[in-house]
Amino acid sequence: MHDDTDSLRRTLAAGARGYVLKGAGHGAIARAVAAVAEGDTVISGDLGRSVRTAVSRGALVPDDGLTAREREVLELVREGLDNPQIARRLGVSIKTVQNNVSSLLTKLQVSTRIQLITRRTGQG
Numbered sequence: 001m002h003d004d005t006d007s008l009r010r011t012l013a014a015g016a017r018g019y020v021l022k023g024a025g026h027g028a029i030a031r032a033v034a035a036v037a038e039g040d041t042v043i044s045g046d047l048g049r050s051v052r053t054a055v056s057r058g059a060l061v062p063d064d065g066l067t068a069r070e071r072e073v074l075e076l077v078r079e080g081l082d083n084p085q086i087a088r089r090l091g092v093s094i095k096t097v098q099n100n101v102s103s104l105l106t107k108l109q110v111s112t113r114i115q116l117i118t119r120r121t122g123q124g
Contacts, residue, residue, distance in 0.1 A: 019043045019044065021044050024044055
């Protein structure tokens with residue numbers, strides 16, 4: 001509804017995947033609902049253009065609370081590696097990988113590795 005970054009930030013932090021301004025037409029709203037239903041994130045108006053510009057400049061860093069190591073482990077999980085394979089690849093113990101995976105499950109609010117693989121993160 002509001003065309004300001006603070007409202008957008010609060011809305012996205014609350015878990016929204018779409019942000020359509022109050023004055024959007026019926027067609028824009030329908031397209032946004034369909035896109036979000038497909039798993040996309042939609043930000044309309046000048047805010048959407050601002051976000052795209054910031055991303056293209058590398059100015060935005062994902063704010064999903066993951067550490068660099070958790071991101072690394074998540075990527076390896078998404079590649080289909082199991083805990084022992086991840087441990088060997090990263091040169092850490094299996095217990096360390098188990099702790100990282102457990103932390104990922106908690107932070108991303110999922111309960112299985114399959115959900116980790118399919119869950120969208122701030123990386124986009």
